[in-house]
Amino acid sequence: MADKIKDAKIIFVVGGPGSGKGTQCEKVVEKYGYTHLSSGDLLRAEVASGSERGKQLQAIMQKGELVPLDTVLDMIKDAMIAKADVSKGYLIDGYPREVKQGEEFEKKIGAPALLLYIDAKSETMVQRLLKRGQTSGRADDNEETIKKRLDLYYKATEPVIAFYESRGIVRKIDSELPVDEVFKQVSQAIDKLK
Numbered sequence: 001m002a003d004k005i006k007d008a009k010i011i012f013v014v015g016g017p018g019s020g021k022g023t024q025c026e027k028v029v030e031k032y033g034y035t036h037l038s039s040g041d042l043l044r045a046e047v048a049s050g051s052e053r054g055k056q057l058q059a060i061m062q063k064g065e066l067v068p069l070d071t072v073l074d075m076i077k078d079a080m081i082a083k084a085d086v087s088k089g090y091l092i093d094g095y096p097r098e099v100k101q102g103e104e105f106e107k108k109i110g111a112p113a114l115l116l117y118i119d120a121k122s123e124t125m126v127q128r129l130l131k132r133g134q135t136s137g138r139a140d141d142n143e144e145t146i147k148k149r150l151d152l153y154y155k156a157t158e159p160v161i162a163f164y165e166s167r168g169i170v171r172k173i174d175s176e177l178p179v180d181e182v183f184k185q186v187s188q189a190i191d192k193l194k
């Protein structure tokens with residue numbers, strides 16, 4: 001089953017909350033025909049379904065904490081298999097959130113060809129999230145939860161970048177710039193893959 005996706009290009013998109021991961025992934029989908037899988041969006045869809053599992057997830061996410069590893073990974077894998085026939089590659093957005101998640105992903109799915117490190121200052125991320133919160137309807141886009149998400153990002157996710165840096169697949173993207181300038185850097189990194 002997972003054979004179907006084993007030859008596809010996998011890109012991890014890593015950055016703090018509000019750094020611009022979703023914004024850049026949308027543009028990559030348009031230009032390169034990749035499939036965008038946001039672990040947060042997959043989880044929020046489960047919450048919206050009203051299932052028992054969704055209710056448990058909602059409680060965790062509202063507190064700004066990480067959802068159990070196996071739950072997220074199974075959802076990503078199912079979504080990847082569903083797109084295996086049409087996808088040129090995969091953008092895995094918001095995962096891995098911690099080193100262990102990356103290791104599990106590689107065991108169960110495959111190795112990433114590239115890690116896009118979407119880098120913005122903490123003040124920039126807070127400002128963007130507060131603004132997004134005015135319209136996003138996301139329960140975690142409020143000042144208190146944003147602080148927790150940022151703390152968790154620096155503690156758990158930054159080590160992920162160091163882990164993949166040692167393999168030489170990290171490309172750091174300056175996401176303080178306007179969206180199109182950020183996308184130029186992203187495009188350059190993807191073009192080098194071919």
Ligand SMILES: Nc1ncnc2c1ncn2[C@H]1C[C@H](O)[C@@H](COP(=O)(O)OP(=O)(O)O)O1
Nearest residue numbers: 017018019020021022023128132177178179
């Ligand atoms: N380069 C940029 N300049 C200004 N605003 C940006 C930006 N990239 C994204 N944004 C805005 C769009 C959103 O309202 C908010 C968060 O972006 P996002 O793509 O949803 O982030 P993430 O998916 O990393 O949480 O910031």
Ligand SMILES: [Mg+2]
Nearest residue numbers: 021022038040
């Ligand atoms: Mg996002």
